[in-house]
Amino acid sequence: MNNKIFNIRLIIILVGILLLTNCEKELEPKFYQDLTVDNFFKTEGDFNAALIALYNPFTAHWGDTDPGDNIWYAALYNANNRTYLLRSELTTDELYGEDDANLLNFTWGPSTYSYDVWSSTYAKIRFVARATDVIDKISKSDANEIVKNRYIAQAKILRAWLMYILYDFFGPLNVKLDPETLSDTEPIPRLSDEEYCNAIEQDLMDVLAMDETELPDKYNNDANNWGRVSRGVARMLLLRLYMHTKQWADAEAAGKNIMNMGYSLQPKYADIFITKANNEIIYAVPCSDASPNWYMHHLFPAGIRVGFCIDANNDTVRIERGAGWYMYSMPWEFYDKFSEGDDRKSTIIAKYLDRNDDTITRGEDFIGAIPLKYTSIVGPGPEYPIDWVVFRYAEVLLSVAEAINEQRGPDDAYQYVNQVRARAKVPEWSGLTQEQFRDSILDERGRELFSEGVRRQDLIRHGKFIQYAIDRGITNAQSHQVLFPIPSAVIIEGEGIIEQNPGYVE
C-alpha cells in the first residue's frame, strides 16, 4: 500500500511538472528573420533601408521576389522583354525581338500579361503605396527635420517617377497617396487624368521647394551617393510629364531650369556611356558586379568575335567580344535613319568578324544591327558593372527644342537641337517648317536616344506609334494599344469599380 502511495505521488509530481510548463512565456513567438513595427523606423539607418526598398524597382539587375506577395517581378530597367525599358523599345521601330510573339505582333490583350512576372511593370503600383507609407512613417518619426526631409524628398521623387512610368504604360491608375487608406481592402476607382498628373506634379513641386541641404542638385561629384535621385531628376521628371501631356510652355520652362544646373554635353557621343557619372548624365541606374547590367549580353550574335562600329571619321571601332544571346537587334530600316558620318553610329555594331574570321554584314543571319551603346565593355560578359543611363542632358535640349517648335515654330529651337547635332558631327538644321521640324525631331530623338527607353513615348506623342506598327506589317495593331491593358485579374478583383482602358475587352 505504501508503494502505491509513493507511486501516486510520483505521478502527481511528474504530470504536474508537465502541466506547469503551460505558461505564456513558452508560447511567445520567436522571430529571427524579420523586423516588427516596434523596432523599425527609429534611426536614419532605418530610413535609408526603407528608402532603398523604394529604389529597388529601378535596378538594371534582373528583378526580385516581392516580399509583399511572394511573386518574382522583373525590374524596370533590366533588359528582359518583360520590363518597362524593353517594352518601350520592342513595340517600336528601333528594336526587334521575337521571344515574346504577342508583343511583337500587337496581339496582347488584358489577360496576356495579367499575372506574375508578366505584370512586372503594373505590379510597381505597390511601390507607390510603399512610398506613401515611408513618407508618412518618416514624417511622424522623432528625427530632426533636415534628416527627415532628406529622405522624404527622395521618397517623393521616386513616387512621382513610379507614377509617371505607370501613367506612360497604363494611363492614370488608382494609386494610394493617402497613408490612411493604405490598408483598406475595398477597391477604389482610378484617378482622373488631371488628378493623377497633378499628384505627380505636386510631389515634384514639394521637393523642388526644399533647400540644397535637403535635396542636392546632383550627385555627379559625390561618389558615395551616386545613384540617389536629385533635384535634377525631379526637374527631369517634370519635363517628361509636361512633354507627355503636351504642356509645351511648362515643358520649355522645366527644361530651361535644368539648363541652369550646370549639366553639359560630353564632347564625344560614345563617352556618355563610358565615363561614369559624367556631366551629361542626370540619372543613371548604378551598376556594379553585385548589381550588374545585363543589357549588352542580350545583343551579341552567337558567332561574333570582333564587332565594328563606324564613327564620324569613317574609322572603325573594334570591339572584341564573346558570344551573346542575340535577343534583340536594331532593324536595318532604323539603322538607315542615320546619315553617313553620324558619330552616334560609333556605338552601333553593323559588321562583325565571326570565329572563322569571315566578315558578316547585314543579311540573312545578321537580321539587325547591334545597338550596343556601351562600347567600353571588355571580357566575355555576360554581366557588366556599367551604369545604365536613364536621364541625360541631350534629351533636355531636344525636348526644349520640340516644345518651342510646338509653341512658336522652329526659329528659336534650332540653337538647342543643333548642339546635339553638332556633337554628332552631322549638319546643323535651318530653314525647316514647323511641320518638317516636328517630323525631323522625332527622327533625331530616335537617333540620339535609341536604346534609352523613350521611343514608345516619342512615337505616341507624335501620334505615330500605331501607324509605324502597321507600316512594319503588323496590320492588326489597333489605336487603343497606345496604352497597355489593365491586367484582367485587376479588373475582376475591382468589382466593376476599376475600369479597363478603352478599346480592350472587359
Add this chain to the structure above:
Amino acid sequence: MRKILCFFIFILIFSVPYLLSQPLEISGKVLDEDNMGMPGVNVVIKGTTTGTATDVDGNYRITVPDAESILQFSYLGYLTEEITVGNQTTIDISLVPDIARLEEVVVIGYGTIPKSDLTGAVSSVRAEDLPLSTAVSIDNLLQGKAAGLNLRVYSAQPGGSVDVNIRGAISPNGNNAPLYVIDGVPLTDNSKIEREIFDDDLGYYGGIERSPLNSINPSDIESIDILKDASATAIYGSSAANGVILITTKKGTAGKARVEYRGSYTIQTPKEYFDYLNATEFMEQHNRLSYEKHLFDYRIAPYGSTPADVFTPRFSQEEIDTAGEGTDWLDLLMRDGSIQEHNISLSGGSENTVVFASFNYHNNKAILDKSDFVRYSGRVNLDQKVSERISFKLNLNLSQINSNNVSTGSNSGGLEKYNMLQAAYEFTPTVGIYDEEGNYTYSYDRQIMNPAAFLIVKDKIRNNRIDIIPNLEIKILNDLRLNLVGGLDRQTSNRNFYLPVKAQRYNMPDGMAQLSTNRIDNLSSEAYLTYNKTFSNSNITIVAGAGYYKTQNDRFYLVGRDFFTDAFEENNVQIASNKETSRIDSYKSERTKISQFFRVNYSLMDKYILSIVGRRDGSSIFAENKKYGFFPGISGAWKVSHEDFMDNIPFISNLKLRAGYGSSGNESVLVGNSLQLYSAGLQYLIGPTYYNGVTLAQVENKDLSWETDYTLNLGVDLGLWQNRFNASFEFYNKTAKDLLDFNRLPRNNPVGRVAANVGSTRAIGYELTVVTKNIVGSEFTWSTDFNISTYKAYWIERNPEVELADYIAEDDEIRAIYGWETAGIIKSEEDRPVYMPNAFLGNVIYVDQNNDSILNIEDVVKLGNLDPKWSFGLGNTFTFKGFDLNIYLYGFLKRKALFGYAPGGPSATTGSTANKISIANPGNVRTTVKDIWSTDNPDGIYPGVATNPYSGNNPATNNHLNTAFDVYSGDYYAISTDFYLRDASFIRLKNISLGYTVPTGKFIKQIASARLYVNLENLAVFTEYEGFDPEYADINPYPQAMSTTFGIDVTF
C-alpha cells in the same frame, strides 16, 4: 555482388557441421477448445514446406530433421501454435480460436486497441502486406494500400518523395500532408531536410524532392496505422487535420536469437521519355516553320496581303541530307541503373530483455547519369524489464544518406535557368558534345548550358539522422500505468555544390561553389497515464496526459563566385575572386507547443463501444488572440454480430456499425502569418554600396487561427464465412472551416496579401475495402486485397473579400479548371468563325458560348476537375507449395491533366512550340511539332505560328486567384482553354513478384527459412494520356525506370 558471394561462402562453411544431424519422428493429437480432436489441421515444419494434416480424430505423425525443429499448427479461425520439438516424441496441443483478423491490434495514438473494438476510421497495413519494392522509404510503398490514402509519386528520382493526402486535399493554402508519428512520437516538422540550391542565378532550385522518411528502413517496420477521421485523429489535435500515419517499428521476441538476412540486386532500365526531334527532323521543322513565320511576320498570304518575297531557309537540303540522327541528348544522360540492398537483422533476448537490431545498406545508381543514392541505417530497439513494475524501452535509429544529384524538376526562370533535363530537351541535336577545341558546344540560344556539361557539376548531399525514443513505463497500480516518453530527432544535411569553369555556364563562366548546412530538431516529452479496468460485463480504458514539443530549424549557406581553377572545387572557397557576388545567408526558426490530451474507451457487453477523445494545444505559432485550441472527438460502435439474434445467421461472422464525429486542426498554415513584419531583401546600389532595403511585407491579423476540420464518419465492417470475406465500407463528410486564405489585397496596397480565416471547403467520400481468401487449400491459396475510394472536394463558403469571377460557382470543386472551350484550329478561311474576324490561319477556335460575337469573360466555362474521381488498389496473392506470386496494381480514374510536361508545351504568352523551333535562336521541341498546322501542312492539328489576337482576352489565363495551387500537377497550370486538356486516368501495374521458399530445413539445419524471389516493378501504365507519365506531380520529372529485382531472404 562480390560481397554477397563472400557472405554465402561464409554461411556454407559455417553450416557444414550441422548437415549431419539425426531425423526424429513425432506424433500427437490436436484438440479444439472443447477438447475434441480437430481434423484437417496443418502441421508444418517451420520454414519448410514439409508438413502433414491431422486425421479425422485430430491425430498426426511427422518426421522432423532434428530436435531444434519447430512445428507449426495452423487451422483457419484458430491461432497458429509453434512448438520446438526438443526431446519430445509426442506433442499434444489445444488450439485456441482466433477471432482471426479481428483480434489484430491497432495503434491509435497513446495506446493500442483490438481491431474489433475500433470506433473510428483506421486503416492498418502490416509489414507483410507491403509490396516487395526497391523503394527507399515507406511512403512509396503505400500506394493503393489503404482506401482514402491518396498518394502520388512526385518524381522517380531515387528517394523521391510522395505527395500524400488522406481523404482529399481540402486546405487550398495549407499543407495537406498527414502527421507522421513514429513509435509514438509525433514529427512536428516533417519537412525535407535537403537545403535547396541558392537559385538566383542558377534557377534549378528544385529537383531534390526527397522523402523525409528515407532515413527509416522499411524492413524495420512492423505496422502502419492510418487514422483517417477526426474522431480518431483528435487525440493529435491541431496538427492532425490531414490524418495521422502511425509507424511502429519491430521489437524483438524472446527466445533463441534469430538472424535474418535479405539481399537483393535490381537492374533499372529507363522507360520511354518524351520524343524529341533528331537533327534531320530539327532542320526540316525549323525550315518549315521559320518560313511560315516569315509569311506571318510580313503578313504575306495567307496572313495578309504583302507581296511574297524570297525566303532562304537556314538549312540547305544538303545539310539536311547529311545531318542524320544527330545527338540524342536525353539518351546521353541516361544509363541502366542498379540497386544493391543488404539488410540484416537480429531479434532475440531473455525474459527480461528483448532486442531487435538491424542494419541496412541501400545503394542506388539511378538511371540519370551521376545520380546516386546510398543509405546506411542502423536500428536498436531494446525492451528491458527493470522490475515487476518498471520497464524501459529505447528505440534508436541512426542513418546516413549520401547522394549525388542531377538537376531535374521545376526551375525559377526561363531558358536562362534551365536544369539538366530542360537543357536536354531543347539543346539542338545538330551539334556534338564538344567542339574542335574540346570545349562544350552551344545551342543556338547560348543561354542553355550544354546538357553534358551538367554531368561535371558536382552536387553532393550528406544527410544524417539520429532518432532516440526512450519510453519508461511504470505500473503504478495493477490497473494504472504511467508512460514517460521522450523524443530526440535530429536531422542534419550538408550540401556541397560546385559548378566548374569548364561547364561554361552562360551567366557564370568562372564557376560557382555553394556550401550549406541545414538542421531540423524535433524534441518532445510526453507523460500519460493509462487506466484499464475490466468489470463483469464491461471494460473501461482511460488515457490522459500532457506533452511539450519544440521544433528548431537552422540553416546556413555561402556562395562563392569566380574561380581561376577547378582544381579545388568547393573545398577552398576563399579563392573565389568575386567577393561582390559571393553571398552568405543564415536562417533560424523555432516553435514550441504544449498540449494536454485524453481518451476514454468504454465497452459494454462487448457489443457497445464508446470512445471520447480530446486535445488542447497551445503553440508559439498561434496568433495572439488564439493561443489555445481544443479538439474533441466522439465515436461509437455496435457489434451487431455479437447480438443473440445474429446467431441464426451463421455465415455472418462479423458485423459492426461505427459512427464518429470530431474535429482536428491544420496548423501548417500559421507559421509567421499573423504578425506585421518588415522584411529585408529589396536591394539597391548607391555609390559603391549595395544596400539592403527593408519593406513592409506582411500585415497583422491577431485573430488568425488554424483551420479546423470537422469529420463525420460512418462505417460498416462485415465478415462472412469465418471471415474469409471481409469488407469495410466508410462514408465521410469532412468539412474544413476557418480556411486560411491569403486575402489578396488590392494591387495598389503596399502589401499584396493578408492571411485570414475565411471560407470553408468539404470533401465527401466513400471508401470500400475488401479482403478475401478466395481459395484456401493445403497446397494452393489465393487471396485478394482490394480497395477503392472516391471523393468530391468542393467549396462550401468562399472568401467574401474576393470578388469571384462570374464563371465560378460558389460551390465548385476546389480544383476545378476554367477556361474557354475550343473547337479545333482555323485551317482555312471557311473555318474562321464570324466572331473572330482578326484571327489568323492556324489559330485556335474559341467557342463563343453566349453567341454575343465577343470572346470575353462570359465565355469562360468550367472545363473539369484536376482531382481524380476514383482511386483504387488491387493486390492478388497466390501460393502454391513453396511458390508465392503477388500481382499488385493501382490507379486513378476520371481525372484531367494538361498534355505536355515539357517546355515548348502550351503557353499563353511565349514559348509556344511553333515559336520555339522557328525563331532565329531555335530550340528543339517534341516530335508533336510535325502536327503543327502550316500552309504546307494543312492537316496539322496544333496551332500554327500566328499569335492569336483573342487569347489575350481570356481572363482564365493564369488565374491563380480562384484556382488553388494544384497538388496534382505541382504547379499553377496556366490552363485557360481545353485545347491541351486530356483525360489522365491510369492504371499502373506496379508489381509482380514471384517467390520460392526453399525447403532448406532438410539440408542446412542452421537455416530456419530461405526464400528466393524475383520482383518486377513498374511494369506498365495503362492510360490514354498522351504526355509523359500521368501520375507524376513534378514538372520535368526524373525519368521512370522499370526495375527487375533478384533477392534472397534467409533466416537463421
